[in-house]
Amino acid sequence: MAEGSKKAVLYAICVNAVITVLKGLAALATHSASMTNEAVHSLMDTLNQVFLMVGLIKGGRPADREYAFGHGQKKYLWNLWSAIGLFSIGCGLGLAHAWHAWHRLHIVERPTSVSVLGLEIAPIWISVVVLLIALVLEGYVLVVAAKEFALRMRAAGVKNPLRYLRDADDPTLIAVLLEDSIAVTGVILAATGIAMTQVTGNKLWDIGFSVIIAAMLGVTAIFLGMINMRYLTSIRDPGVERAFQEICKSHPEIERFHDLRSIVVDETHTVVVAEVELREERLVGDMRARIDAHERALLARVPEERLNDKVREYVETRAVIQATLERTERIIDELETELKERCPRVFHLTVEVESIAAPSQLDDPEALLS
Template sequence: MAKKKVSDTRVVLTSTVVSVFDVSLNAFVAIVTGSTVMLSQALQGLSDMMTGIVLFVGVKKSKRRPDTQFQFGYGREVFFWALIAGIIMFGGTGLASVYFGYQQFIRPEPVDNIWLAFIVLFFSFCTNAYSFSLSFRRLRQSGGTAGWLRRLRHSSLIETKATFFLDSIGTTATGIGIIALLLFALTGDSRLDGAGGIAIGMTMMCAAMLLILDIRGLIVGRGAGQTTSRRIIDVAESVTNVRSVLDLRTMYLGSDKLLVILEVHLKDGLDTDTIEELIDTIKRTVTIAVPSVYSIQVEVETPDDELSDL
């Protein structure tokens, strides 16, 4: 039995709900304990929540139907909202965590009720790990036969990649927090609490930069990777009466929405009706074989070497 496909809406909503719990619990515990690690956890959860809301808006807006002004639809709008999410991650919470951690490191304040912090960190680790697993599964389901790192690098599922980064940060941050507070419990040195806050902030900033750089390529107009491009060419050339694909151009119009322009060389002696039916067959065959193809245009061309012989 095939596993149920994880939707983009489910991934984003789950990450947002987890973030709401993180902010509430960690902010309360940060006040009770005075721990900078817990404050950083609350800021990280706040970043996740704000980012989740922004991404949810982006996903919904990107699914609007094409109109006369946006004839290819609004799919690329999700890239804009994901960019805003990356900026929030970097400046709004990453820098803040580093600042508060630095203040605790140079001017240590006492940390109380450490056991309460451990309980909440363990709970946060479990919820973030579950949310992370959904993002991981959605990326795996869309990756075809490509390796895991290649899927992560080349996938256009930017809203899922954003939540993947956020949830991996959340899981990593709770791990860092547990280690930092465990060392504090063993040594009694409050500066370790500050060092944990700095480490969490730096982790958020690094992940945000990776996300922003990835979004930049999609906004500029990144196309499909070599594996997908090779698959499109092979499928098109497998159609009867197609000699070869002369050129292929692709560009992502949104999350997992690929624009494809094919130049094909056909066998000689075909009449107009046959060529028209053949073009429709190529479009249908490629779309079925590569589900991410959202819009496809097929152009019939003659190779340059044959033109020179005329």
């Protein structure tokens, strides 16, 4: 899963770095407020995706002495910093530039032509070429992210894209997909603002659409911040908990379970804890044979001359304890194996045997002899 996210992030970094330079040069040449805010938008996208890549690298480190369950949550922390920090800054810079552009609306005159390699070119054509290149490149990155998103959605068995966008377990991929979608939308908005200004001669169109572009960055910051905050506040894993409940209900030796809890460390690591009560009539089953086998094995290790009542009592007690522990461990191993088969993201399962439930046959003592 992380490899797919890294691929999408790498594409986004390279493409947005190129687009940032192109939009910046175009903004300097045309004095367009929309183009300037698009340059800020692409710069924030590039820096944000660098943060995402750092988060993926740091979050991919395995468990060590300091981080018992790995470094996975560092990814969400870097994502949160980039979302709230960079996009909020981008939103603020964009709105500030739009404000200054509005105040200087009748002071700054836009050039009627720009010299490029000795050729005089109208600013509108520079904007058209740059925005067209940006649309193609950002559209390509969006397709790469969308394919990975669709692959994950199908693997999760979800058919509603909006639901999976809200509940997906990989905020890095969601961030890239959302940023690329907004980037394509930003290009269309900038083109619309520039075109309307060109047609009407009213610069307020350009400034108005630059405000919308800046506002989109602010909305993106809030949405991505909310997604990553979920994973930094010990969020539960409902899918894993449902799977554990189903396994316990179908297991012949488990009467009931209590205090089932889960914590999502990252999208590939979930920790589960629970308490269970064992079903006495199923647990006892072949227990007598197991105890006798352990007792014989223990007695075989004791020299004949050392056998006495005290030693026999110890051997009998030890055999009971050992047989009970083995049976309990086997049940817990079965639970863990089946849960990890159903949910491979389960990294650690702790099951506490709370008690042995009294059998219903105690209400009818003769049933125990039948």
